[in-house]
Structures are given as C-alpha cells and as structure tokens.
Amino acid sequence: MSIKQTDLSKKLRQITLEAQGLIQEQAFGSGKAAVLSALEQLGYIQIDTLSVVTRAHHHTLWTRIPDYQPQWLDQLVTERHIFEYWFHAASYLPMQDFRFALPKMLSIKNGESRYYQADTQVMRNVYDKIRIDGPQKSRAFESLSKNNGSWWNWKPTKIALEQLFMQGDLMISARSGMEKVYDIRERVLPNTVNTTPPTALEYAEYLVRKYLRAYGFTTMKQMTHLQTGSVLRKNIETILNQMLEDNIIQKLVTPEMQIIYVLTDLFEKTDATHHPKLSLLSPFDNSIIHRERVKTCFDFDFRLECYTPQHKRKYGYFCLPILFGDVFIGRVDCKAHRKSGQFELIHLHVENRQIDMALWLTPFLNTLHRFVHFNQCQSIHVTQISPSELSDTIREFIEMRQMI
Incomplete structure (x- = not known):
C-alpha cells in the first residue's frame, strides 16, 4: 500500500505519539500502577546517571504520568514487578519480559559475547559472599579490597560483579539513590516467572510485537538494531508475514520506497481531536532515542x-x-x-x-x-x-x- 508523503507523515506522527502516550494527558492513568502500565507499553525505560536535570528514567515517566513520584519506580523493583538489565543501554524492563533477556545472559555466560574478562575465582568469591551474607552494594567490595588483600582487589572484583550481573547470576534487588544493591538471582526473581529460554522464532516475535506496541509502526532496520544474524531477520519476516495475513499489521511503502509495518487498528483509527499537548522530553526519551526515525517522521534533527x-x-x-x-x-x-x-x-x-x-x-x-x-x-x-x-x-x- 502506498500513500502520499504528507498524509503518511502526519498519520505516522499521530500513531507513534499515541503509542508512546504523548497525546493524552493521562494515557497510562495515575499513581504507581501507571508506571508499570507505561513500562509494559514502552517496553523499557533507559537508566542514565546524568543529573543536569532530573535523571532520564524519572523524566521519561514524569512526561507521561502527571502525578509521577520517583519512589514508585524503586518500589516496583523491590516488589519484583520490574527488573534492571541491558536493552540497548542500561534499562528498567517489565518482569514479564525476563525470559527474553536470557539469550544475552547465556551468550555472555557461555563466552560467546565477551563483554568482560573476569577472573573465575574472583567471580566465585563475589558470588559466595552475596549468597552467604545477603544483598550487597558495590562499596562493600571496595572496602574489602582495602582491608583483605589480593583476593579482594577492587578492579577485578568490580569486573566480576558486573559480569555476574550481565550473565544473570546476580540481579539488582534495589537501589540506594543511584547505587545498586546486588543479590543472587534466586532471591530476586519471582518463582512464577518463566525462565525457559525463548526459541529463535519466539525471540523474533517478541521483538516485532515490542516495537509495534511501543511505536505503532516499525521497520526491519529498527527491529534488528544492534541485533545480528540472518536467522533473526528470516524469523522476523516469518512473523511479519503471519501478522499481515491475520490483518494485525499493514505494509506501507513510502515515496522513498521505505517499507514500514503499522498496526492496523491504529492506522485505521479515526484521529480524535485533542488539545495540543506540550512536552519537554528527556534526551533519552523512548520517543526520540531512534534519531533516524525522528528525523524521517518529524523532520527534527536531534x-x-x-x-x-x-x-x-x-x-x-x-x-x-x-x-x-x-x-x-x-x-x-x-x-x-x-x-x-x-x-x-x-x-x-x-x-x-x-x-x-x-x-x-x-x-x-x-x-x-x-x-x-x-x-x-x-x-x-x-x-x-x-x-x-x-x-x-x-x-x-x-x-x-x-x-x-
């Protein structure tokens, strides 16, 4: 299906802003429940340490939830509704999506993705201390390195701590400000969470639905951003073809011959009249994190x-x-x-x-x-x-x- 550029651009802007919760004043409701609702819709919230203004994760949620309070995010972590891991950057993710983080965790644990090169014995020492003594902040290990000799040298210990987190043996159980509190996975992950690694096809479907839910429309380039391999691309095409057959999505071709996939219900929805909302967005806001999409859709170079x-x-x-x-x-x-x-x-x-x-x-x-x-x-x-x-x-x- 092809459509005039001006009409398509306007439609896509409305679709993606609605999916992102940036049109209605209370798109996700209010209170702590709205935080979880927003996170499940957006797929992730990027964590950033810069504090020139309020940090990005709080800013992004404040933009969409008028009565947002920062403690709600911390409470959702301690209540095990959300967890911290890596999406394209350090992020909060819905606990329901945990199993889709397993492929990255396992690839690091198996040595296929060498983010870190931690010493095996140091990793055992770090893990055992947390397993025996309970949740620990990184500063506990920094203190040990000063008092207990070579076993607790700070740099190798810090690397071990991060590798154990990235490969899923440790999780963040809480934060004290921006300081992480680490605990073993078994004490953080609810026993109701599915921990079966997804098949390649299930993972592809997860990516397709995640991007469509968060943005209303997507492209192959966006879904495979930072993802490699012809198998993944083939599986995504399989999922897209099935969704096209089921009329869940529409395939559009822009005048520039770019192929986009858009949710049918949003594309066919009659645009409601809303009083224009003004938003001050975080530089890390989900709606603008894909700079090429923003330039193409909004003609805004950020x-x-x-x-x-x-x-x-x-x-x-x-x-x-x-x-x-x-x-x-x-x-x-x-x-x-x-x-x-x-x-x-x-x-x-x-x-x-x-x-x-x-x-x-x-x-x-x-x-x-x-x-x-x-x-x-x-x-x-x-x-x-x-x-x-x-x-x-x-x-x-x-x-x-x-x-x-």
Whole structure:
C-alpha cells in the first residue's frame, strides 16, 4: 500500500505519539500502577546517571504520568514487578519480559559475547559472599579490597560483579539513590516467572510485537538494531508475514520506497481531536532515542551534545526537545541548580516559526513550571533565547508568570 508523503507523515506522527502516550494527558492513568502500565507499553525505560536535570528514567515517566513520584519506580523493583538489565543501554524492563533477556545472559555466560574478562575465582568469591551474607552494594567490595588483600582487589572484583550481573547470576534487588544493591538471582526473581529460554522464532516475535506496541509502526532496520544474524531477520519476516495475513499489521511503502509495518487498528483509527499537548522530553526519551526515525517522521534533527567537545556544540550540553502537538518547535539547554533552587534556561532555541507563538507559549510555561518543581527548584533564570527578536517577549512572559 502506498500513500502520499504528507498524509503518511502526519498519520505516522499521530500513531507513534499515541503509542508512546504523548497525546493524552493521562494515557497510562495515575499513581504507581501507571508506571508499570507505561513500562509494559514502552517496553523499557533507559537508566542514565546524568543529573543536569532530573535523571532520564524519572523524566521519561514524569512526561507521561502527571502525578509521577520517583519512589514508585524503586518500589516496583523491590516488589519484583520490574527488573534492571541491558536493552540497548542500561534499562528498567517489565518482569514479564525476563525470559527474553536470557539469550544475552547465556551468550555472555557461555563466552560467546565477551563483554568482560573476569577472573573465575574472583567471580566465585563475589558470588559466595552475596549468597552467604545477603544483598550487597558495590562499596562493600571496595572496602574489602582495602582491608583483605589480593583476593579482594577492587578492579577485578568490580569486573566480576558486573559480569555476574550481565550473565544473570546476580540481579539488582534495589537501589540506594543511584547505587545498586546486588543479590543472587534466586532471591530476586519471582518463582512464577518463566525462565525457559525463548526459541529463535519466539525471540523474533517478541521483538516485532515490542516495537509495534511501543511505536505503532516499525521497520526491519529498527527491529534488528544492534541485533545480528540472518536467522533473526528470516524469523522476523516469518512473523511479519503471519501478522499481515491475520490483518494485525499493514505494509506501507513510502515515496522513498521505505517499507514500514503499522498496526492496523491504529492506522485505521479515526484521529480524535485533542488539545495540543506540550512536552519537554528527556534526551533519552523512548520517543526520540531512534534519531533516524525522528528525523524521517518529524523532520527534527536531534543529537545529544554532552559527549561532543564544547567548541563543536551547536545547541548546548543537555538540550530537552520541545514537542507541541506533533511538531518539535525547538529545544532548550537547561540545568537545575538545586542548592540555590534556581532552574536555568541556558539557551532556549525556538526553531519552528510557522506555529504562532501565542499557541504554544502558555503551555510551554505551564509545563516548564511543573518541571522546575519536579527538579526541586523554585525559580527560573533565562540566560539566552534564540532567535534574539523573540527574547524580550518570552523573557517578559516568564517574569510575569513567576510573579503570579
């Protein structure tokens, strides 16, 4: 099936934003139950240690759940509804998906994927200490390395700890802030969880359904991102063909001859009228983590520049994309100065001038104020706005709002 580019782009934007929970105000409901619902829909939430503003995993959930509280994520870990592992990066995943992490765990344990080269005896010592003494933070092993001699040398111990985690012998049972608490798998994993490794076909089906559920549409390139092997691709094609036959998905061809697969119920759904929602997105938000998809679908070129040398940055160290309705109107480089209680807009970049600023400025300020408070700040300081001709208007509006 082919469709005009403008119509298709608009439709795909609506489909993916609805699947991502970025159209309705409470797409996943409220409270702690909404956190689990969002995680099961999105498939994963990336964990990041950067704290320029509130960390990515909390930010991503706050964007979708208006009453979100960070402790809910920790509680879901301790209640064994979610677990930590590696997706394309360190992530929280629904416990129901545990068995689909087993192929990676087993490949590391069998030496097929050599992420680490831990000493076997050190691994036994680390595992036995946790098995006998109970859950441990990594700092416990750092202390041992200082007091107990060569068996507990910190660097080999840290490598062993990470390998035991990556191969599934240890799991994260809790966190203290960002510090992990490790325990043996048998004490963390609920006994109701299926631990049968998926077949190659089951794993392919998991990937297909995961991407379709999270984004509404997908491509072969996206589903095989960081995945290798012709067998996987063949199995994905088998699953797609069956879903096409069952009318679960539609196969579309863009004017650029790109093949995409879209959920039939979302594609045929009549677009509901929603008041445009404004979102300040984390750079690690699920909706924008695939940069090529964002460029193709939204015509928005986004790169996180915190890893780019300062003199090469175009927009700033830690920019948050600003989504209004289904259009990215710009981005803002910002920083939460928590000790002083000030939230700094280092540089607000307004890039889309086709949308009347009167439409998005009030929603932007409303969302910004909520985010400022979520970051435990009380006031806003504006350093720079581009283009400069908008600076006075936006500054005055922000200052006026702060006086209310």
